[in-house]
Amino acid sequence: xxxxxxxxxxxxxxxxxxxxxxxxxxxxxxxxxxxxxxxxxxxxxxxxxxxxxxxxxxxxxxxxxxxxxxxxxxxxxxxxxxxxxxxxxxxxxxxxxxxxxxxxxxxxxxxxxxxxxxxxxxxxxxxxxxxxxxxxxxxxxxxxxxxxxxxxxxxxxxxxxxxxxxxxxxxxxxxxxxx
Amino acid sequence: xxxxxxxxxxxxxxxxxxxxxxxxxxxxxxxxxxxxxxxxxxxxxxxxxxxxxxxxxxxxxxxxxxxxxxxxxxxxxxxxxxxxxxxxxxxxxxxxxxxxxxxxxxxxxxxxxxxxxxxxxxxxxxxxxxxxxxxxxxxxxxxxxxxxxxxxxxxxxxxxxxxxxxxxxxxxxxxxxxxxxxxxxxxxxxxxxxxxxxxxxxxxxxxxxxxxxxxxxxxxxxxxxxxxxxxxxxxxxxxxxx
Numbered sequence: 001x002x003x004x005x006x007x008x009x010x011x012x013x014x015x016x017x018x019x020x021x022x023x024x025x026x027x028x029x030x031x032x033x034x035x036x037x038x039x040x041x042x043x044x045x046x047x048x049x050x051x052x053x054x055x056x057x058x059x060x061x062x063x064x065x066x067x068x069x070x071x072x073x074x075x076x077x078x079x080x081x082x083x084x085x086x087x088x089x090x091x092x093x094x095x096x097x098x099x100x101x102x103x104x105x106x107x108x109x110x111x112x113x114x115x116x117x118x119x120x121x122x123x124x125x126x127x128x129x130x131x132x133x134x135x136x137x138x139x140x141x142x143x144x145x146x147x148x149x150x151x152x153x154x155x156x157x158x159x160x161x162x163x164x165x166x167x168x169x170x171x172x173x174x175x176x177x178x179x
Numbered sequence: 180x181x182x183x184x185x186x187x188x189x190x191x192x193x194x195x196x197x198x199x200x201x202x203x204x205x206x207x208x209x210x211x212x213x214x215x216x217x218x219x220x221x222x223x224x225x226x227x228x229x230x231x232x233x234x235x236x237x238x239x240x241x242x243x244x245x246x247x248x249x250x251x252x253x254x255x256x257x258x259x260x261x262x263x264x265x266x267x268x269x270x271x272x273x274x275x276x277x278x279x280x281x282x283x284x285x286x287x288x289x290x291x292x293x294x295x296x297x298x299x300x301x302x303x304x305x306x307x308x309x310x311x312x313x314x315x316x317x318x319x320x321x322x323x324x325x326x327x328x329x330x331x332x333x334x335x336x337x338x339x340x341x342x343x344x345x346x347x348x349x350x351x352x353x354x355x356x357x358x359x360x361x362x363x364x365x366x367x368x369x370x371x372x373x374x375x376x377x378x379x380x381x382x383x384x385x386x387x388x389x390x391x392x393x394x395x396x397x398x399x400x401x402x403x404x405x406x407x408x409x410x411x412x413x414x415x416x417x418x419x420x421x
Contacts, residue, residue, distance in 0.1 A: 155187065155307055157326075158337040158365060159299040159318030 090117070095174035109174035119171065146161065186285075187294040191259030193316055203281040207297065213239055214269050227267035242362050250354065250376045253395055257388075258380040259352025260352045271349070274298055275338060275375020282371060295371075300338040302371040320363040320403050325407060328401055330367060335398065337363040337375035341397050342384045359405065360385020365414070367399040387409060392397040 090112050097106040110118040184341040188196050215221040222240055225231050247269065250258040257295060261302070262268045270302035278297035285293055294313045303385075305312040319325035322342050330337055340349060341363030349358040364381035368374035374395045380395075381388035381402060389400045389412040400412040 055337055155313045155315065156296045156298070156301050157183070157316040158296075158301050158330075158339045159320075159341065159363075170242055 092118075093174045093177050094122065095171060095177070098173075107171055107174060109171060116175075184295070184297045187307070188290065189291075189292055194236075196290070197284060199290065203284045206281045206284055207277050210239070210280070211271055213237065214243070214273040214277075216268060216270070223267060223269055238330070243269055243272050246276060246372070246376065249311075250415055251305055254352075254380045254384060254388075256353045257351050257383040258376070259350070259383075261352070261409070263350055263355035263395060268350070271340075271379040272372075272376060275295040275300060278302060279336075279370055279372040280375040288316060297371075300324040300371055300375050301332070302336045302337070304334055306333060316403055317365045327365075327403070330399070332367065335369055335409075336371035336374040337365060337367050338371060339363060340375075340378040342382075349379060351383045351385075358383045358385065361388070361402045362405055363403045364388065365401040366397045368396050369398070373397075 012174045025110050092110045093106045095109060097104045103157055105121065106123040106147055108119075108122055109116055184204065186200055186203065188200070198250075205322045212218070213221060214223045215393060216224065222231065226240060226330060228238065236244075246258040247258070249264050250272070258271065260267060261273060265378065271358060272417070274297060276299055276319050279302070280293060281297070282295055285295070286304065290304065292307070294304070294307065295302045299318075301313075305314065307313055309395050312333040314328040315330045315337045317328045317330060317337070319327050342349070342358070343416050350356060351358050351373060363384055364372045366377040366381060377392045377395060377397050377400075379394050384391055386404065389402050389410055393402045393413045397413050402410050402412075403414070404410060
């Protein structure tokens with residue numbers, strides 16, 4: 001596929017319905033978002049249980065998400081394209097508009113070096129009530145997964161998931177454009 | 180409906196493993212075709228309408244129905260592939276069953292280090308790098324940006340069933356009412372099929388399902404109550420989190 005040199009593990013991404021299999025390179029670069037190392041304790045059988053990420057470590061089960069609602073993944077139709085102005089290494093690339101059965105989806109992806117640090121949905125399908133409900137949920141979930149997938153601390157995320165192929169395709173096009 | 184899947188194979192060269200990866204994904208495609216409720220001509224749709232006599236059933240359908248039967252018996256009827264309106268819905272079995280078959284393909288092909296995520300259900304093999312297992316985040320149902328826990332898994336599986344993505348798609352087979360005792364249930368087990376069926380069953384059973392699952396193959400259970408509190412069982416109970 002790409003003539004790019006190989007730098008990390010390969011993360012294949014596809015969808016059951018239409019597996020045009022976008023291959024997403026998962027780079028070894030360390031994402032800083034998740035600070036706490038999972039202290040692997042209580043190893044029973046095949047698994048152990050670690051600590052959650054920093055910031056929620058002390059709560060005894062209360063999952064009131066409260067304030068820290070990161071802006072990633074929510075549809076803020078604002079900062080379109082161009083370079084993000086923060087650190088000189090950051091670059092934001094706007095992915096292609098991909099059509100889904102519910103309407104168009106378009107993402108902008110911010111890279112810091114080889115690491116994806118933010119994904120913003122510039123357009124999400126909202127043609128029908130049903131699809132709004134799906135996208136309110138699905139886009140943040142997918143953003144979390146895409147970010148987590150290249151984090152040094154979390155390899156993958158378990159959760160109830162729904163998505164469209166369009167998300168993956170727009171994400172892939174942004175990665176491809178970066179080259 | 181598309182289920183996002185990803186497969187992480189550390190250190191692999193694409194051209195070396197692509198054939199195997201394609202085979203594994205094809206298993207999932209085939210399952211999707213056979214068991215799609217949204218395709219009136221799929222085998223499961225035709226079976227649901229009574230158009231397939233028992234001796235015409237594929238081995239796959241037979242196997243899935245057997246798994247469902249066992250789960251129903253084990254849970255006192257809480258797990259059921261018959262929706263309250265009487266129609267057949269094998270989704271509670273098929274995703275985990277198909278993903279486990281994909282895992283079997285990868286293992287048979289000689290892969291010993293990989294992590295498959297099929298629609299939020301995770302199967303892990305080996306270690307992503309020497310000395311540590313795969314870190315599987317468990318999503319907070321209330322906030323996709325937050326993790327309830329990070330589970331370190333070597334050879335094992337993590338499945339989550341929740342109401343937050345597809346609404347009340349899980350029902351309690353004993354009463355026919357939508358399951359509402361929990362908003363999500365995550366189960367760690369030795370294999371993905373077990374983990375997935377247990378996660379759905381725990382959701383159907385409600386809070387009592389947490390201890391129940393431990394006696395039916397769960398290594399750990401993490402469940403979230405409607406008020407946001409987290410309840411755990413198995414290895415998760417002794418863990419350092421929550």
